[in-house]
Amino acid sequence: MTVIKWNAPAKQIERVSPFAPMFNDIFDSLFNGGLIQPKNISPAxxxxxxxxxxxxxxxxxGLKKDDFKIDLEKNTLTISADKENEITEETKNYHRREFSFSSFMRSFNLPESVDHDAISAEYIDGVLHLNIPKKAEAQGKPKQIKIS
Structure with missing residues (x-):
């Protein structure tokens, strides 16, 4: 079954049913930023x-460090994760099983000044930290040039 939101003029909705505006409000609260959220959202x-x-x-x-995959191809760093949850709850008269799948992928173009071999990562308290050092020659302090 496909659910399609109906955007009819208010007068036309009221002629169909006096409850139609209420159902539109419920629909908006559930699907437009309410209880039902998409599972593939890119993290901040x-x-x-x-x-x-x-x-x-x-x-x-909510992820574990093993859920992440970090790839470096040429100067493109890609961070991705796939997470699958299965919740099973069984009682005498009731059986419920829920599946949850979530994934994301973020890619970043790195500058030429990055030392690819020295990139490191750690996952602490729900935040993935990547340390991407610059090559030694790119770390120099700015040079001042005197005017003669």
Whole structure:
């Protein structure tokens, strides 16, 4: 069954049923930011640059470090995760089984100044931290040039 929201003029809705506006409100509250949410949502990411490199912080609570996959191909860093949950609840008269699948993928283009071999990652308290150092020659302090 496919559910399609009906956007008819208010007068036409009231002629069909006096309860129609109420059902539209319920529909909006459930599907437009309410109780029913899509499972494939990209997590929030902070990218911080310092003189020595970059730090990427990716908020992904509820995952384990084994759920993540981090790939580096040329200068593209891709972070992805797949999570499958199965909840089974059985009682004498009631049986319920729920499945939940969620996944995401985020890709970042890294600058040429990054040291690919020194990238490291750790997952602490629901946040994935990536340390992406710059190559030694790119870490130098800015040079001042005197005017003669």
């Amino acid at each position: 990411v902070n990218v911080i640059e310092s003189a020595n490199g970059f730090t990427v912080e990716l908020a992904a609570p």
